Amino acid sequence: MSTFSTESILRAIRQRALTFSALGGSTVATLLGSRWYQVQPPDTVTYPYVTMTVLDRVKTGEYNGRREEWQVELQFVGRPRSALNALERIADVVDEAFLAWADPSSGLIFTRGERSRTQLPPFELPADREVCRVRSVFTFIIWPRFLTRYDVAS
Secondary structure (H helix, E strand, O other): OOOOOHHHHHHHHHHHHHHOOOOOOOOHHHHHOOOEEEOOOOOOOOOOEEEEEEEEEEEOOHHHHOOEEEEEEEEEEEOOHHHHHHHHHHHHHHHHHHOOOEEOOOOEEEEEEEEEEEEEOOOOOOOOOOOEEEEEEEEEEEEOHHHHOOOOOO
């Protein structure tokens, strides 16, 4: 895992979710495949899939600006509507993967268990009402290497 760039941080989050082995041995990769996209899927996407969007990257003066708090939204999307329970199972595994995750291998990423999850209502016509979605938002605390490299040794 690396925190040398925004791209590498997002890759680490994705990798953690896809490869974590949940209670019962399920992984998101076995339930979903590799259909995990940043912001939006390709036009020819196969269901189910996940999109990941960084909603906010809060930086305060605390810690000399070297610490970031990211709000990351995941949308689990499936079709037909009867796939909702399968989406919830995928979201369960992701919840478990991020619940107490900490990775100090290069910089630092960790979670404190702050998250929310909502089943979104069906789309209005003329959109496809058979598409179902579950939205999760996670808080990640990140000490990115691209900022902490400026620390002064004492």
